[in-house]
Structures are given as C-alpha cells and as structure tokens.
Amino acid sequence: MKSRFTFNRSNLPLILAGAVTVVSVIIVLVVMMGGSAPRKPADSGAVRSPPPVAAAAPDAVRQDADPIGDLIAGLPSGSPHAVPPQDGLPVFDGDPAWKRYATASSTPRGKAVIAVVIDDVGLNRARADDVMALPAAVTLAFMPYGENIQAQVDKARTLGHEVMLHLPMQPESDKEDPGPKALLTTLPTQELQDRVVWNMDRFTGYVGFNNHMGSKFTADQEGMGVVMREAAKRGLMFLDSRTTPRTAGPAAAARFGVPLLNRDIFIDNLATEAAVRAQLDKAAEMARKRGVAIIIGHPHTATVAALRAWIPTLQDVTLVPITAVLNQPAPTPAVAETR
Numbered sequence: 407m408k409s410r411f412t413f414n415r416s417n418l419p420l421i422l423a424g425a426v427t428v429v430s431v432i433i434v435l436v437v438m439m440g441g442s443a444p445r446k447p448a449d450s451g452a453v454r455s456p457p458p459v460a461a462a463a464p465d466a467v468r469q470d471a472d473p474i475g476d477l478i479a480g481l482p483s484g485s486p487h488a489v490p491p492q493d494g495l496p497v498f499d500g501d502p503a504w505k506r507y508a509t510a511s512s513t514p515r516g517k518a519v520i521a522v523v524i525d526d527v528g529l530n531r532a533r534a535d536d537v538m539a540l541p542a543a544v545t546l547a548f549m550p551y552g553e554n555i556q557a558q559v560d561k562a563r564t565l566g567h568e569v570m571l572h573l574p575m576q577p578e579s580d581k582e583d584p585g586p587k588a589l590l591t592t593l594p595t596q597e598l599q600d601r602v603v604w605n606m607d608r609f610t611g612y613v614g615f616n617n618h619m620g621s622k623f624t625a626d627q628e629g630m631g632v633v634m635r636e637a638a639k640r641g642l643m644f645l646d647s648r649t650t651p652r653t654a655g656p657a658a659a660a661r662f663g664v665p666l667l668n669r670d671i672f673i674d675n676l677a678t679e680a681a682v683r684a685q686l687d688k689a690a691e692m693a694r695k696r697g698v699a700i701i702i703g704h705p706h707t708a709t710v711a712a713l714r715a716w717i718p719t720l721q722d723v724t725l726v727p728i729t730a731v732l733n734q735p736a737p738t739p740a741v742a743e744t745r
Contacts, residue, residue, distance in 0.1 A: 502641025504613040504665055508729040509543060509568045518693035519726045519734065521545060522713065523645065523669075523702045525572050525618065528552030533705035538565050540710070542717045545728040547572035547616055550608040551586050559611050568727035569612040570645065573605055573633075575620030577649070584619045589633065591626045598629060602636045613729050614643030614665070616702075621650040630658035638662040645669065645728060647702060649743060665732055672743060673703040673712075682712035690723050698734040 500506065513519055527534050528548040537546060538561060546562050547570040548555055559569050574588035587601050606615075615637065617624055624630060624646070637644060643665040646655040659666040670692060673685035682703070693699040703709045717725065 504641060504643040504729055504732070506641070507563070507569070507611050507613045509563075509566055509727045511543065511726050511730045513724055513726055513730060518690075518696075518723045519698050519730065520689055520693050520723055521667075521698075521700045521726055521728045521731045523547055523570065523616065523700065523728060524705055524709075525616070525647075525702055526704050527572070528555050528558055530705065531558065533707075533710070534558050534562075536707075536710045537705050538562050538567060540713055540717065542725040543567055543727050544713075544725065545570055548609065548612070549585065549618065550574070550605045556609045556611075559609050563611055568729060570728065571606060571608075571612050571615040571642075572618045573615045573620075574618040575623035577619040578621045582619060588618075589620075589623050589629060591623055591629055593629075595628075595632065598632050599636070602633055606636060606640065606642075612642075613727075614645060616645035616669075617647045617649065617655075619649060620647065624655050625650050625652040627654045627658065630654045631661065634658040634662040634664050637664045643667065643729065643732065645700070667700060667728065667731055669702050670699045671701045673701050674706055674709045675743075677704075677706045677708045679708045679712045679715075682709050683716060686712060686716045690720065693723050698731055700728070700731060 522542075522544040523546075524537050524544055525547045526549060527537060527546045529552045531554075534546070537544065543566050545568040548559060549572050551574075552558075562569055574584040574586075576584060576588060576590045587604050589598060589601055589605075593601065634644070637659075644655060644659050645667045646653055646659075647669045656666055656668075658664075671685055671689050673689065674682050676682075685701070689699045689701045703713070
C-alpha cells in the first residue's frame, strides 16, 4: 500500500515547521523538569561553618613574649628564636636575665660610677668568700667548671653582689689552656653550640657573661654569632673583656640585640697590692672624667686586700653592680689587651 504522503518540494516548509515545533517542546520539558528540583533554603538564620583559623605563631616569635624587643621578634624563620626553645634550657618569659637577676642599686645623679668585676671566681671557695666579704657590691664572674658553683652563686647574690658567667674561650697562644668545654674556632657548629649551652647551663642567677681569655675566639665572627644567638634567647648581657683589638663581640651583640659593655682597665696584671692600688686610683680618675669605668680583677690575695683598703676612701665615686652601667652613656672602648 502506498503512503498517502508524497514528498515534493511544495511540502518542505511544512516539514521544517513541524521539526522546529517538536524540538521546542522537548526543550520546554527539560527546563521544567530541572526547575522541579528542591531549592536550598535562604541564608537568613543559616549557620555557616567558620573559615579555618591560621595557626598561632610560636611563643618564641611573639613580641609580647620576648622583652629584648622588635629585633628578636622580627628575625627570619630560620633563626633559633623562631622555634620553641630546647627542653631544659632556661628561657625567660618576663624580664630578661640581666634585669631579673640584677641587684637593686641607686646612683646619685651626676656622680661617677665604677663597676668592679672579679673574674675566675669559683675555683677556690676561700678566695670567693674573701671577695664576697668586700665592703661594697661587686660583680663576681664564676668559672663554669668549678665545683658546687650554684651554692657560691646563691651566697653571693644573698650578700648583694651580682653574678656573671666567665665563659672560657680560645686564646691566641696554644700554650694557654682556657679550661674544659672552652669555645674554640675549630669546633663544628653543632659542637660549638653544645658547648655554649653546657657552659650556660652550669648555674643560674647570673645577669650575663664575659670572656675568659678569648683573644682568638672573640675575633671569630661566626663563632661569636653562635654565642650571641644563645645569649639573646636567655636574655643575657655581654661584657667584652677586650682581650683583642679585633673583637667581633660588639658587632655580634648588636646583631642579636644583646646588651653590651666593654672593660676599661685590668687592675691586677701585676698582682701586688701597690700595683693594684695604682690601677684602682687610675680607674677612679677615669670615672671622674667620663662618668663611668668598668674594671676587671681576679681573686688574688693582693687584689682583694687593695680593694678592701681602697673602697672606704671613695668620696665622689660610687661602686655599682655591672647592670647599673647599662643605664650610663657608653664611653669609648678601652684599649685591648691580648689574653
């Protein structure tokens, strides 16, 4: 049976119109089906999940956790200050050590001051007691490898003296022995760091440190940087004994924000009472001219005797603990003496 519909050119418009109609109907049906899906509720009253909170910075880089100031807080992430301190290390969460362990002192306005530092304390208990018995406050720098150091430190502080760590460092001469666990320029960085920590952990209650010998080590930029990083973390000050004119101590201290002082006069290179007294009188005159002097001696019998006789004679000069000098204008550093 033949179809009633015969294609010819006259039927083409009718065919195209029908195809368009069918396609349009299909599109409308698809849209209607998609629109029938359930809608999400409006935002009003909806509880949103909070955005993720950034991890808090470690305490070591918070400015309010480190009173040394912006320099420490702004150190790069690779610095030891940007990570939590090692377990067991004494770290400060308030005042730095040079403030926390400072001895209270008052200096009359306009009066010259002298800080007397006695090195090499702690190896001879009787001599340490003689220094502590002096009729004015002095600063005792204890050797870290002495015996029963903490008890001596505690006694000194109870009697009103300030305490420092006398940190052994390599001298120029190989014939001089700075002692066990001394800081040497030949040490690998990690071993040097371990020795710095060992020395600084030997006792507590000290405001800072100065170098024992060290004419070679204090001239080493990298080595002094290792020392100052640890000192900054602990809040210590540094007294440069100036045993070499090439000392890198001031630059390293400035880099890490460590308070710095410089020795002016060694009083007992010649350990006789007369020679020591002459150096003490020289120091007093220097203090009168510049306002401040820092002197270093040792617990020799002659040194202690000279100090005991000299201290009561001071009228226009006041003896102060070493931290008190940090509030004084910084004079020109003294001439270095190789040790």
